[in-house]
Amino acid sequence: MYSLKGCVNDAMSMKSLLMNRFEFESKNINLLTNQNATQENLINALNETVTKSKAGDVVVFYYSGHGAFINNSFLNGDPIKKGYNQSLIMSNLFAKNYGCLVKDNTLKKIFNKFVEKKVILTSIFDCCFSGGMAATLVLPYDTPYSDDPNYFAPASESDTLAKKVMNMDIVTTSDVKFDMNADLTLNDAEKIARPAETPNSKFATLAASQSYYKAAETWDESGVPHGAFTKALLGIYEQNKIDIPLSKIIDNINNQVSKIQLYTQSPEFQLDPGRNTTNLIGLPVETKPATPITANSVGTKGGNIVINAGYNNGIAIGNVLTNNSSEITITRIYADSALAKLKTGVLVKTGERFVLTDPYRTSKPYLKIYINTSKLKTPDYIKAFNTEVLPLSKTNSYQDYNNWKRDDSSPSFLFSLNITGEGKQALQKAMNRPFCIFLPIPADLSAKIKISLGKEQSVKLVDTPAEADQVLYLNYAIDSKNKKSYFVFNYRMPVNYIGYDAFKFSSYSTYSNTLTLNNAETINLLSAIKETTYALVRSKTTHWINTYPRK
Known part of the structure; x- marks a missing residue:
């Protein structure tokens, strides 16, 4: 057990x-x-x-x-x-x-x-x-x-x-x-x-x-x-x-x-x-604010302020406690005590009483993510896409998120869309074998995704694929039933080279019918990517996902 x-x-x-x-x-x-x-x-x-x-x-x-x-x-x-x-x-x-x-x-x-x-x-x-x-x-x-x-x-x-x-x-x-x-x-x-x-x-x-x-x-x-x-x-x-x-x-x-x-x-x-x-315990719901959690300073330890309340009392790392002269932030936690740093105010003396005024919590990330980003903004990106990728998607060898098969001999191509003739080169290297294409995300859309995910404490955005646990790529996919096409945002292991990999896509994905988005569509897409990211984090850890935005 x-x-x-x-x-x-x-x-x-x-x-x-x-x-x-x-x-x-x-x-x-x-x-x-x-x-x-x-x-x-x-x-x-x-x-x-x-x-x-x-x-x-x-x-x-x-x-x-x-x-x-x-x-x-x-x-x-x-x-x-x-x-x-x-x-x-x-x-x-x-x-x-x-x-x-x-x-x-x-x-x-x-x-x-x-x-x-x-x-x-x-x-x-x-x-x-x-x-x-x-x-x-x-x-x-x-x-x-x-x-x-x-x-x-x-x-x-x-x-x-x-x-x-x-x-x-x-x-x-x-x-x-x-x-x-x-x-x-x-x-x-x-x-x-x-x-x-x-x-x-x-x-x-x-x-x-x-x-x-x-x-x-x-x-x-x-x-x-x-x-x-x-x-x-x-x-x-x-x-x-x-x-x-x-x-x-x-x-x-x-x-x-x-x-x-x-x-x-x-x-x-x-x-x-x-x-x-009724409230939780079956009594009428109180209309007055609850009495806040309080703690007293009981000394110092290694330059930190020690208070006499800990996680059993509802205190957590990142909490802010205040009194009339000082503001402290919790940096370490124990069952019935905690360490804090002076945030603002004067030197704290033993015996001073503090009130929990901000329940904000901090935590370390569980996952490192790289957003594969194009140098091109959406208008130029679409032009390059139409030239280099769209023709390939009409060939019998093109595999996407919907129709790929596990095949160790099937190449995966990582496009930049900055190189003229990138599509023709990939087709030649595929040598009539089934292949997949992974795309960067348009620069302007990627910037918005980075701002959104940058607020999430459960993930850390990194600067290179080599640093990442997972990379967010784009893939152009076609639904074989209704022939409807769309763009899939998919997390997977880094594709750092033109090579062969058996598992090309993961289940951690969302999609957009177009890359030219209005404000409402952008908000919906960012929300969907956030939900997908949470699902990815959950697959890697049982830890609680911190929903307080990173400061």
Whole structure:
């Protein structure tokens, strides 16, 4: 099983969020991490909370860790479970009788007790296969189900389960310890009412992924590991000083996780309809600005200012904190402290109090990109293209983004469009073999692309192809079905010479019907190239893509 790195960070950050944004007192937060996060401790803590709670109280249950996917043939006809149960995997992996598992039915029984007492309960799961933990048949925010095999995560390939099958009946009849290399099967016909099925339940559950899918772990802009789902949730409050309704939180999480960060998981949400307009924890949305994060200077270290707040408190590299006399920028981060440089103002003294005034974050690039650029602007470029490339595209040997084949003997030609007769030379060198042509991007359009991508902290634009991990080229392509032609902007490895390469194009591409673009068309193209670049970055790293523009 893959060892998760960010679970404790998630829990500590959520505790900080509840205290800073929702005024929870530390004494009212039961934090179970590492060896304390056992099945027994979790169930006892939940039952104790049920006992203490009264109608109208607010309770938040948050879990970050591994989730198990359990086959259960008795649930084959269940429209939500579809033949499976889910389970949380606690830290006591070697407990007898599989005592490390907290099954979804166990959670539903406890959650229903909160609902019966008219407690406002919010459950948040950042784990694999979490969508079915407390799911209901009514899924107003369920993202569409996909049978795409690239997205589906069968138990035999998950990070929490592995190769062989064992019968979960022995959970209560055997003292065999939990085998992390085994798939799980459970024969259990018990069906527990789902909390959200109770009318006016005031219940909401937020899950990192659908019941059949894994959830990603990421590293944030400062290099701190988190669950991607939790990172998205924390980011909402990082960028919003004012409270927001749960419906907007759901929209923002979906947008961040699936559309911007491009993780394959699909978060899932079930809630009492009345929770749409409440805040995250089920209370009316506050209209006043939230109390800002504060920290005190506690000394100096190597010329840096040391403050007594770190990533567990919501501080990150690049943050700006201010007081009446000084402004400091965070340069290094720890769990409960950070180092900062004086940005403006007077020398900082020990004991000075600072307020987080700018959540801006900095990070290092994950990918070096070269934009293959022509010396010609669009009008002259098109003239050269019509002379050197267009005639070649009408030959039977011309291959493009649509019709290329893997062929080690097929040459690839890198055109400059600055040389008269470049097309004829390529045709002669091809010697009747299929060939591809890679083109530079017109100088004026390339300049706009460089400005756009230059703002992205996740990539670094370099000056030569030799420095680059990927190069953005143009290719003139023709759709064989409707004979429509267009220009493809495609990332691939550098083509630094006239040579032979088997893999000519990548899937990281976008296109434009023409190179003569008006303002709106230019904006749309730049946006499409940015999205393609994000997809390329995601293919290279699981780290969070920093969306703060480079300063």
